[in-house]
Amino acid sequence: MPSGDANRDNRGLGISITPEAFDSRDAQRLIAALDAGLAELYPPEQRFGPNLKAQHLAEGRGTFLVARDNGRAVGCGAFRLLDATTAEIKRMYVEPDQRGKGVGRAVLASLQTAAEQLGARRLVLETGSHSPEALTLYRRAGFRQIECWGEYATSPTSVCMEKPL
Numbered sequence: 001m002p003s004g005d006a007n008r009d010n011r012g013l014g015i016s017i018t019p020e021a022f023d024s025r026d027a028q029r030l031i032a033a034l035d036a037g038l039a040e041l042y043p044p045e046q047r048f049g050p051n052l053k054a055q056h057l058a059e060g061r062g063t064f065l066v067a068r069d070n071g072r073a074v075g076c077g078a079f080r081l082l083d084a085t086t087a088e089i090k091r092m093y094v095e096p097d098q099r100g101k102g103v104g105r106a107v108l109a110s111l112q113t114a115a116e117q118l119g120a121r122r123l124v125l126e127t128g129s130h131s132p133e134a135l136t137l138y139r140r141a142g143f144r145q146i147e148c149w150g151e152y153a154t155s156p157t158s159v160c161m162e163k164p165l
Helices: 025-041 103-117 132-140
Strands: 015-019 062-069 072-081 086-094 122-128 144-146 158-164
Touching: 015 103, 025 062, 025 072, 025 086, 062 086, 062 103, 072 103, 086 103, 103 122, 103 132, 122 132, 132 158
Parallel strands: 086 122
Antiparallel strands: 015 062, 062 072, 072 086, 122 158, 144 158
8 A cells, every 4th residue: 555654754744644444443543533523513425434444455546644742643545546537535543632732734644655656646535624733733834625526515514625636
């Protein structure tokens, strides 16, 4: 699997970001925390994270990355290829005590690098209107709002974004 910035300190943050199995213990713990946080903000029909499955990442169709600080899993993110040139960012999460330290930025940059290695020329994502920190992160990383597509098109809280690579 492409790893982007795997096995090195990321921008002096003292963290490592590496590919990990989607069903690993740490991955599932981070995803559960993400889902719990989203459940506080959005009703079930407006939460789309669970639509990402391990098979979406298999055979070079995507990757799941985990950020670790001194061995502790503190953040994650994934992408899946939607077509030959478009990758969708999914399951971005940073533990609350690690926010504001650049972990999310580093995970997103590593995902972009890994997606480019698989031929992506465009990143897309969906986030929620009640997630201002996520919206800020994505805007600062060069994403711009676009019209929502597919299952996101009918969700009143969905905000869809893209970034050409």
